Amino acid sequence: MVRRFTGDPIDPQTAERIAAAITDAPTAGNAQGITVISVTDPNQIRRLASACGEQLYVDRGFDPWLSTAAQHIVLCAEPERYRERYAEADKNSAVLEAIPWWWVDAGAALMAILLTAVEAGLAAGFHGGHGADAVRPILGIPDDVLLVGVVAVGHPAPDRRSSSLDRPKRVDTIHRHRW
Numbered sequence: 001m002v003r004r005f006t007g008d009p010i011d012p013q014t015a016e017r018i019a020a021a022i023t024d025a026p027t028a029g030n031a032q033g034i035t036v037i038s039v040t041d042p043n044q045i046r047r048l049a050s051a052c053g054e055q056l057y058v059d060r061g062f063d064p065w066l067s068t069a070a071q072h073i074v075l076c077a078e079p080e081r082y083r084e085r086y087a088e089a090d091k092n093s094a095v096l097e098a099i100p101w102w103w104v105d106a107g108a109a110l111m112a113i114l115l116t117a118v119e120a121g122l123a124a125g126f127h128g129g130h131g132a133d134a135v136r137p138i139l140g141i142p143d144d145v146l147l148v149g150v151v152a153v154g155h156p157a158p159d160r161r162s163s164s165l166d167r168p169k170r171v172d173t174i175h176r177h178r179w
């Protein structure tokens with residue numbers, strides 16, 4: 001994650017390619033219930049940054065990284081698409097009670113976005129969608145659509161690293177042969 005951008009715009013075709021990366025990510029049952037809203041208008045980006053509570057980051061010593069991004073990719077999930085797909089004959093709808101696959105698919109889509117941005121020589125940071133209800137009316141997101149978060153994309157600048165990175169790296173996350 002990078003939380004500071006130069007403010008330079010990004011090529012529109014690159015912005016489109018980064019947003020379209022979600023179509024390469026897997027979805028459970030090929031439900032394709034993950035969608036994005038790609039925003040590149042600077043005024044709209046500033047409105048979204050404010051709605052996301054950017055000031056709280058600034059108060060904590062971070063740069064205003066949401067408003068200076070060249071692109072926001074608002075990541076959404078549509079549970080209804082999954083419920084419809086898992087009601088089909090080859091699926092078991094109880095599966096969604098155990099694991100709501102849209103969260104898994106949203107993570108895969110997020111990773112595809114991040115990797116495509118980095119591959120294009122850009123950088124990105126993820127702002128979680130919790131508390132982002134003020135974003136909904138700005139973009140007209142329907143009530144039954146989940147707002148997973150906002151990916152801020154831009155040209156990287158040296159940033160203040162998150163204190164989360166002070167946490168020691170676990171060395172026991174890869175089991176071999178058995179747990």
Ligand SMILES: Cc1cc2nc3c(=O)[nH]c(=O)nc-3n(C[C@H](O)[C@H](O)[C@H](O)COP(=O)(O)O)c2cc1C
Pocket residue numbers: 001002126127128129162164165
């Ligand atoms: C599901 C998820 C939610 C996150 N939410 C936020 C967030 O709301 N704000 C933020 O600044 N970083 C957020 N992050 C970024 C993490 O803090 C970051 O990925 C982690 O500290 C590891 O740092 P790195 O990605 O730079 O390696 C989130 C990451 C994930 C995967």
